[in-house]
Amino acid sequence: MAYEPLHHKYRPQRFGDVVGQGPIVTTLTNALKAGRIAHAYLFTGSRGTGKTTTARLIAKALNCIHGPTPDPCGRCEQCLAIATGSALDVIEIDAASNTGVDNIRELIERAQFAPVQSRQKVYILDEVHMLSSAAFNCLLKTLEEPPAHVTFVLATTDPQKVLPTVISRCQRFDFRRIPLTDMVKHLEEIAWKEDIDIEHEAVELVAQIAQGGLRDAESLLDQLALLEGTIGAERIWQLVGAVPERELLVIGECIQAGDSTRLIEQVRRLLDSGKEPLQVLQDLLGFYRDLLIAHTAPDRRDLVAVTAASWQQMCERAKTLSIPQLLALQERLRQAEPQIKTSTQPRLWLEVGLLGLLASPSQNQPVALAPAAARPAAPVPVPPPRPAEERPTPPPPAAPRGVEERPNSVPQPPVEPTPPQRPQVPPPSIEPAAAIHRPARPSGSTPDGTGLRERWPEWIRLIPQPTQSLMSSSFWLEETPKRLVIGFTTEPLVKRASEPRRLKQIQEVLQQFLGRPIEVQFHIGKAPAAAPAVAVASSQSAAYTPPPVSFSPPAPPEVTPVSPTTVAPPSAAKPPLSDEEPDELDRAARGLAEFFNGEVISFDGEAEELPGATQPGAAEVSDIDDDEDIPF
Structure with missing residues (x-):
């Protein structure tokens, strides 16, 4: 029969x-x-x-x-x-x-x-x-x-x-999957009737490998019945072609300890014994899944296919790893799986993928899963500048200084000296820098009903380079609770920002900053009066804030004879600044211009001679070419 x-x-x-x-x-x-x-x-x-x-x-x-x-x-x-x-x-x-x-x-x-x-x-x-x-x-x-x-x-x-x-x-x-206890009881009855010498832990392992399918468990038990002697868990792993749990524990220990030599030796030994690279990777994925269960539910051994002794070791190992670290390791292995499936050198890519796990798992954490301590720090608040009344107003100089005495300024025509000005009571000082350097919000505060426009530099500095450099030339266009429209001045910048990798990176940082999901769109538009790039720069480098400069109104101009070849500019009648403050302002303005690869055009009274000058005392910075001088 x-x-x-x-x-x-x-x-x-x-x-x-x-x-x-x-x-x-x-x-x-x-x-x-x-x-x-x-x-x-x-x-x-x-x-x-x-x-x-x-x-x-x-x-x-x-x-x-x-x-x-x-x-x-x-x-x-x-x-x-x-x-x-x-x-x-x-x-x-x-x-x-x-x-x-x-x-x-x-x-x-x-x-x-x-x-x-x-x-x-x-x-x-x-x-x-x-x-x-x-x-x-x-x-x-x-x-x-x-x-x-x-x-x-x-x-x-x-x-x-x-x-x-x-x-x-x-x-x-x-029909549900067969519960583990019912399947183990049924398999032990069959083993007793068929006189199969198998350990209880081995029967449990057979039931776990079957994953709720009784026919699969009975077929595997039928194969084990052909073996001689007592059947243990180790012989089951050899029969099914999977990596034994003991070997997986050793590989996990090598990855956690950063022992590259021992890791390569262990992988080579598995491959030489006939294990396929893809099988090793998939079993390692299952091992980290079991570690995750050991970390979150240490009393549910019925959820994993391991023996009691291995489960105790996994519970001890899981205490040394956090959930974000385990998820990061699984994500790295999952990314390597398609490469091993399609490559003609799966052994090479398995070793490369495992060696890539030797770095600290916290370095591989996704941004969304990183703990609060690993997230980028919130911008440090910059103290507001002191009022101008607290600063001593420099005494008016005895004689005016010519514009040509300022170093590295734009060459100007020679100016005839003007007569000494009549003493006047100086009006209250003006601080043009106060409009640019606003007091920052306290670190770690969450956005409220004030909107994102006022906090534009704070979230841009959270974006990793080089995307941060690209976004430094962006500006706020429109905002709704579920959508944000970001503007650029040219189409090439919109195309670069709309690349899937950059868009995903920007959207993740923005959602983390706002604490809610939001859709990001890019449009071509006109930058507002206060250039966003300057605002970002001021938020990124809070090393120095130029002090406000006091100005006195110019005296009524007096008619003086001039030579036919020289013309006295209107600013010549203004009182010059003190000896210390122009140098300080000059260094700050030039540092700002170097940061943006720009050029200082004018200072103070010289702005009146240039078209488009807006505020006295504010440095003018030339625009960056959209296609050639973008710093990334």
Whole structure:
């Protein structure tokens, strides 16, 4: 007699033998007792959970000689024929190979005929989701109003692909994965009946590897029965071709300790033993998933496929790693998986990927998962400049200084000396710098109802380089609670900022800064009067704030004879600054100009001679060319 596999030999023959599906068994047995049998059933669930077995039990219960009954005898002619698959009136159809309309039409024609030997004709359509839409529609009418002697049982592992009109015409039962305890008990009974010498931990490991599929567990136990001696966990790992948990613990220890030599040796030993690079990577992904469970739920060993001793080690190891670090390591391994799958040198990329994990896991953290201490620090508040009244006003000089005495200034025509000015009482001093250097918000404060426009420099400085340099030339255009429009002056800048990598980086920083999701768009527009680039620069380098300069109004000009070749500018009549303050302001303005690769045009009174001059005492900086001089 041919050998009978364990999953066939120990297939349930009564409803009481079904493992792990108590609610479904109770419902069906009560329906059989009450005689309320539906004309169509839909069984859904993953593989190996008992869908086809339960369908055969329904056929037995309906056609047993003592039935309909919830306890078929299993000894009559009909029960034996159904158990062996030779019953004429119980038709099993593989929908994966009979997907067309013609197959369903033939089924409908045969369903009209009365049963040959049995009381009820039962059609079992396995993997019914593989039928085409036309075949489903062809079946609808018969499924809704079948002949009185016909019962349909549809089984599928993917109910989402079944038409809703079909589901609505059936009684649906969702088969769950077999619980670990029920599966272990069932496997130990089989091992005892078949005289298989296997340890209890090995049985638990078989059940965990099966992932809720009883047929897979019974098939694996059938393979283990061919081994000699006592079967332990180590022999199971060798049989299934996976990396043993002990080896995974060693690899994890090498990664955490940064031991590159030992890590390479361990990987080479696994590969030389016949393990595939992709299998090693996937098992390592599962290992870090188990570590994550050990960190969050150390009392749920039933959720992982490891032995008790390895679980204790993993719980101790998990205490030394944070959840962001574990997620970062998993993300790096996940990124390496497609490369190993498609590469012609998977061994090389496995070693490169694992060596890339040797750096501190905190360096690999995603920004969204980093703890508060690892996030970029908020901008340090800059104290506001002291009022001008607190600064001593420099005494007016005895004689005016010529414009040509200022170093590195724009050359001016020679000016005739003017007569000494009459003493006047100086008016209150003016501080043009106060409009630029506003008091910063305290560090770590969250945005409130004031909007993002006032805090533009603060969030831009959180963007990593070189994107930060690009965004330094941006400005606020429009803002709603869910959308922010950022402006640039030229189209090339908009295109560079709209690149997917830059846009994602900018959006993540902005969402972290605001504490809410927001959509970012880029448009071409006109920069406001206060250039954003200067504002960003002032927020990024708070090393020096130019002191405000006091100015006195010019005296009424007096007519003086001049030579035909020289013209006295109107600013010549203004009193010059003190000896110290112009040098200080000059250094600050030139430092600002060097930061933007610009050029100082004028100071103080010279601004009156230039078109577009706005404030006295404020340095003018030339614009940066959009295509050539962008500093990134």
